[in-house]
Amino acid sequence: MIKKVLILGSKGMLGQELVCVFSEAGHKVTGWDFGDIDVNDASDTREKIIMLHPDVIINAVAYNAVDLCEEDENEFEKAWRLNAEVPGELASVALEIGAVFAHYSTDYVFDGEQRSGGYSEDAIPNPVSRYGESKFIGEKSVAAIGGRYFIIRLSKLFGMPASSVSAKKSFFAKMEEVAREKGAVSAVDDETGCFTYAPDLASATYSLVLDSAPVGVYHLVNEGSVSWYEALREYFRIIRIDAEIMPVSGASFTRPARRPKDSTLCNTKRPALRDYREALESFANRKESGSGHIVS
Numbered sequence: 001m002i003k004k005v006l007i008l009g010s011k012g013m014l015g016q017e018l019v020c021v022f023s024e025a026g027h028k029v030t031g032w033d034f035g036d037i038d039v040n041d042a043s044d045t046r047e048k049i050i051m052l053h054p055d056v057i058i059n060a061v062a063y064n065a066v067d068l069c070e071e072d073e074n075e076f077e078k079a080w081r082l083n084a085e086v087p088g089e090l091a092s093v094a095l096e097i098g099a100v101f102a103h104y105s106t107d108y109v110f111d112g113e114q115r116s117g118g119y120s121e122d123a124i125p126n127p128v129s130r131y132g133e134s135k136f137i138g139e140k141s142v143a144a145i146g147g148r149y150f151i152i153r154l155s156k157l158f159g160m161p162a163s164s165v166s167a168k169k170s171f172f173a174k175m176e177e178v179a180r181e182k183g184a185v186s187a188v189d190d191e192t193g194c195f196t197y198a199p200d201l202a203s204a205t206y207s208l209v210l211d212s213a214p215v216g217v218y219h220l221v222n223e224g225s226v227s228w229y230e231a232l233r234e235y236f237r238i239i240r241i242d243a244e245i246m247p248v249s250g251a252s253f254t255r256p257a258r259r260p261k262d263s264t265l266c267n268t269k270r271p272a273l274r275d276y277r278e279a280l281e282s283f284a285n286r287k288e289s290g291s292g293h294i295v296s
């Protein structure tokens with residue numbers, strides 16, 4: 001059955017892939033980003049959503065400047081509004097119109113101090129940064145509203161750069177640029193976690209929301225728990241770039257926000273996403289061909 005799907009943050013790294021996946025499957029997709037809507041304006045947002053009356057609302061809007069909001073009060077206010085308050089407001093409109101609501105969160109809700117084995121969906125969050133705290137409160141407010149909601153945690157998103165005004169390149173694309181320019185890069189090797197390829201997450205989100213899965217928290221990340229250093233080594237091997245990668249400790253960078261040491265997310269509820277190395281191959285091919293959306 002064709003669904004009316006609203007994607008908020010449709011020009012972001014993940015949002016743009018969600019638009020492709022749902023449109024390619026034949027659903028009626030509306031993508032809103034800055035210019036169409038400012039989700040900080042709660043009453044305007046509610047009015048617009050009610051007018052559209054979607055069956056599914058997917059919120060890919062977030063404040064992601066982890067370090068900036070740790071040390072700057074104005075930035076923290078922005079992070080709090082978008083990450084902690086807006087998700088509950090959106091969940092509430094979804095409940096009002098009977099829409100499914102999907103929202104994204106992060107491995108940074110965990111402190112990363114666990115010994116081994118990773119965090120399953122029911123592990124107790126304990127954020128160690130203000131960004132992590134804002135995302136955790138957002139999760140709690142969505143769950144408190146209830147309705148047909150999905151909170152999807154991911155970590156270390158990579159993919160094609162977003163088309164929004166302030167779009168960032170992913171870690172791999174940035175490191176590739178530096179390596180081509182300088183011949184050497186350094187990468188943190190004492191922080192471990194999972195990577196998430198945006199098209200894979202968009203496809204996994206698609207199945208989750210249209211599968212009548214139980215409401216609640218999900219971990220949707222590519223398989224494989226690695227450090228930034230290990231993942232970068234793999235990427236450079238795939239793209240055959242002969243640059244030196246120096247393993248360094250996270251402590252050697254000045255970063256205002258604390259990072260979890262091991263924030264591996266375990267997906268115990270849904271079909272596993274492919275191994276991150278396969279996803280990296282797809283990303284490299286797509287980047288090389290300069291092509292648009294490919295889910296492979």
Ligand SMILES: NC(=O)c1ccc[n+]([C@@H]2O[C@H](COP(=O)([O-])OP(=O)(O)OC[C@H]3O[C@@H](n4cnc5c(N)ncnc54)[C@H](OP(=O)(O)O)[C@@H]3O)[C@@H](O)[C@H]2O)c1
Pocket residue numbers: 008009010011012013014015032033034037038039040059060061062063064082103104105106107154155156157158162164165166167168
């Ligand atoms: N990136 C990661 O490594 C990572 C890791 C863990 C979890 N996540 C989560 O994954 C989700 C998707 O992240 P992403 O990296 O795809 O985000 P993104 O690229 O920053 O995309 C967010 C989009 O929302 C837009 N936006 C921001 N504020 C808005 C507002 N007030 N009203 C309307 N649109 C607004 C942004 O526009 P501008 O760009 O112009 O601001 C951007 O187009 C988020 O929930 C994020 O917290 C991401």
